[in-house]
Amino acid sequence: MIRTYALLAWTWTRAAAQYPLSFALMTAGGLVVGGLDVAVIWVIFANTGELAGFGLTEVMFLYGASQLAFALADLLFGNVDKISQHIVAGTLDVMLIRPASPFVQVAADRFTPHRLGRSIQAGAVLAAGLAGLDVPLGRVWMVPVMVVSGIVIFAALFTLGGALQFLLTAAPEVANAFTYGGATLTQYPLSVYDTRIVRGMTFALPLAFVNWQPGLYVLGRPDPLGLPSWTGLLSPAAALALAAVAALAWRAGIRRYRSTGS
Amino acid sequence: MIEADRVGRTFTVRRRVVHAVRDLSFRVGAGEFVACLGPNGAGKSTTIKMLTGILTPTSGRVQVAGLDPSRRRTALARRIGVVFGQRTTLWWDLPLRDSLELVRLLYKVDRKVFRERLDEMCDLLDLGGFLATPVRQLSLGQRMRGDITAALLHDPAVLVLDEPTIGLDVVSKAEVRDFLRRLNAERGTTVLLTTHDLGDVERLCRRVLLIDHGRLAFDGTVDGLRATAPGRASIEDVVAELYLRSRTTPRTPPAPRPAPDGPSATA
Numbered sequence: 001m002i003r004t005y006a007l008l009a010w011t012w013t014r015a016a017a018q019y020p021l022s023f024a025l026m027t028a029g030g031l032v033v034g035g036l037d038v039a040v041i042w043v044i045f046a047n048t049g050e051l052a053g054f055g056l057t058e059v060m061f062l063y064g065a066s067q068l069a070f071a072l073a074d075l076l077f078g079n080v081d082k083i084s085q086h087i088v089a090g091t092l093d094v095m096l097i098r099p100a101s102p103f104v105q106v107a108a109d110r111f112t113p114h115r116l117g118r119s120i121q122a123g124a125v126l127a128a129g130l131a132g133l134d135v136p137l138g139r140v141w142m143v144p145v146m147v148v149s150g151i152v153i154f155a156a157l158f159t160l161g162g163a164l165q166f167l168l169t170a171a172p173e174v175a176n177a178f179t180y181g182g183a184t185l186t187q188y189p190l191s192v193y194d195t196r197i198v199r200g201m202t203f204a205l206p207l208a209f210v211n212w213q214p215g216l217y218v219l220g221r222p223d224p225l226g227l228p229s230w231t232g233l234l235s236p237a238a239a240l241a242l243a244a245v246a247a248l249a250w251r252a253g254i255r256r257y258r259s260t261g262s
Numbered sequence: 263m264i265e266a267d268r269v270g271r272t273f274t275v276r277r278r279v280v281h282a283v284r285d286l287s288f289r290v291g292a293g294e295f296v297a298c299l300g301p302n303g304a305g306k307s308t309t310i311k312m313l314t315g316i317l318t319p320t321s322g323r324v325q326v327a328g329l330d331p332s333r334r335r336t337a338l339a340r341r342i343g344v345v346f347g348q349r350t351t352l353w354w355d356l357p358l359r360d361s362l363e364l365v366r367l368l369y370k371v372d373r374k375v376f377r378e379r380l381d382e383m384c385d386l387l388d389l390g391g392f393l394a395t396p397v398r399q400l401s402l403g404q405r406m407r408g409d410i411t412a413a414l415l416h417d418p419a420v421l422v423l424d425e426p427t428i429g430l431d432v433v434s435k436a437e438v439r440d441f442l443r444r445l446n447a448e449r450g451t452t453v454l455l456t457t458h459d460l461g462d463v464e465r466l467c468r469r470v471l472l473i474d475h476g477r478l479a480f481d482g483t484v485d486g487l488r489a490t491a492p493g494r495a496s497i498e499d500v501v502a503e504l505y506l507r508s509r510t511t512p513r514t515p516p517a518p519r520p521a522p523d524g525p526s527a528t529a
Contacts, residue, residue, distance in 0.1 A: 007364065093311070101336070
């Protein structure tokens, strides 16, 4: 699986290198978009000094953690929610006759490292936020765990979005609402939202486990919903549960695949 | 080598259930060269897709090279080669040589075996002149030869081709046909192809499967097929008459009929 992914990703990277100007522009574009996000945070803090009870470094930490997880999940698996293009063009047929998982082939399809720019930018914000905080060593270990859990959660969302497209070929945007929407929702401390939304993100679609719950644990802050502090430690479990659901949905999707006319 | 046992596939189109293939049974033995004919929309491609693991049958049982295609898809992929006339299996932006190298790595073909195989194919299909050309710049004839090479690098026991000669000029068509005939005769590769080009059938195939309205309408030799419409001069006319006959009786397609003098199924 990993070997096949690396092989295809390397192939696409070489193919993309045929168009160096396009590559440079896409990388620059990614950095500008990411930079605007950070600018918004700066503008907020230039005016208020805190956001829903969280200081600048804490918000940078929460933002960096969720955006790093999302950028890496998008880099590695973001193409899975473009499966409807492969269904319509008939290229999924070609993937299904090769001795490799169609999931890996779709995920690695048109792999382009320019999305790495976004990850580096998010990683820098996360590092800057952490540097400004005084997180005790006994809780710092949770930071890489939450980033990896976040990657798994976003990857599972991309997969669910892809699986949905076996049913709704014509509506790939529905999936984007959850993936890109999830990334946007988790940019800020969840306490800025209505508690009903936060509950939904904790118990239904586990977006709160990307950076909010584990973030509260790292920051040593109580949960506004009153959940115990160890809730944040459940991130890996929540991520795995969502990944299992996504894997089942994907399998069901492949079995229901209808191909195209010819 | 290929076994279909009462295979069916339905699609739900606007809440109506459409039977693309129903109750299709046939066997293809090792080393056979079989053509699958049928009017547009008869279920040929659906059948091919069930045999290659792309589609899961809704009823019945399929076995190819000893495997259930939809359950053991990746294992099957190592034993069969598939060529689509209408779309390439190669990577659009890569030179043909790199595309083939990637296929080699995906199928885990030994580097030395690959070299020998590629040299042989270069000889037979005259690939040498365009190995360095990106696939998107190849002519259709060159692309088809590249696709056939890619499908055969892992030396599969079965080669399945969906309309391999579609759109090819007379010379390219002859080259592809000649190559397939030699592959079947010299390596003993089992070949199953779908086509609308009856030249393919007459020049290559000993056996014809005619699929119509998702059912097997004829299974036998080319001569046997001719005998079903006596008085018709060319095979084209025979097939045209068979297609027309079934069109006038769309709800009751002809029942599967044993071939008068077809080869008996050999496993």
